[in-house]
């Protein structure tokens with residue numbers, strides 16, 4: 024990209040970027056409440072997908088070493104011309120890299136692939152309790168944080184007992200717990216444990232990978248507001264203070280999923296979506312998943 028194109032992009036992005044609200048993490052860092060996830064996007068397609076998301080106005084990107092597409096995310100960031108401090112980039116340490124030294128190496132490898140000098144948020148991807156390695160892995164994240172190499176650290180797929188184990192050892196309280204959460208699996212005990220400890224709940228698969236978009240009450244609320252089912256489900260999350268990271272490789276859906284800040288659901292509408300809980304887990308249970 025030429026310097027002129029980059030300046031033009033910056034100018035257009037300043038004009039077109041919708042105001043995405045932020046949540047304040049427990050260390051004072053601001054995190055966009057809505058970001059863009061890239062699970063299952065092949066690396067070769069990730070650059071175009073992330074570029075479309077950045078063009079639409081997303082500024083927070085959620086990737087992971089295991090997704091195999093950090094390089095694609097990095098290329099889109101480099102090409103975008105968007106200032107690094109306007110972006111919020113999250114990645115995660117995979118199970119095979121648990122342990123103090125291996126995690127420090129994994130962080131460096133993620134930065135290398137992303138072409139970045141630091142991340143905004145680094146997460147332990149899964150606790151894998153059978154391996155009992157997450158406390159030691161957490162020590163490595165604390166080291167990265169203490170050394171100023173990452174702006175915030177957190178966990179993913181942690182159940183209340185895993186948070187309790189970290190707390191019992193003292194140290195840094197995770198800023199975020201990224202867990203499966205959508206109308207069909209509301210993970211209320213985990214969200215309550217997060218809130219009680221000052222940890223932000225970030226919902227993965229916030230659309231249940233599409234499984235809740237055909238539900239009658241979601242469609243009825245969508246029709247009432249002149250919105251799509253996906254927009255209703257995202258609004259349901261946002262009004263409860265959660266961070267969401269919907270994924271789509273479809274440009275129209277990428278834009279649609281961001282267009283959720285100009286309307287509100289009523290208390291009755293939120294309650295109607297609450298009724299869709301059905302223990303509808305789409306991924307593995309964290310207590311049992313060992314990679």
Ligand SMILES: NC(=O)C1=CN([C@@H]2O[C@H](COP(=O)(O)OP(=O)(O)OC[C@H]3O[C@@H](n4cnc5c(N)ncnc54)[C@H](OP(=O)(O)O)[C@@H]3O)[C@@H](O)[C@H]2O)C=CC1
Nearest residue numbers: 060061062085227228229230231232253269270271272273
């Ligand atoms: N920490 C963890 O363990 C996990 C983290 N994650 C993170 O969460 C992100 C989101 O979760 P993910 O599992 O991808 O699932 P989502 O709930 O975001 O759903 C994605 C699916 O919904 C479709 N979709 C997206 N928007 C719309 C729309 N507006 N209307 C209709 N269909 C739509 C997409 O299709 P299409 O792309 O074809 O448009 C895709 O099939 C991941 O990308 C990843 O970053 C996910 C799983 C586990």
Ligand SMILES: O=C(O)C(=O)[C@@H](O)[C@H](O)C(=O)CO
Nearest residue numbers: 062063087089148149306307
């Ligand atoms: O997408 C993620 O972030 C995950 O950790 C999982 O989906 C995991 O990679 C998986 O595929 C479990 O079956």
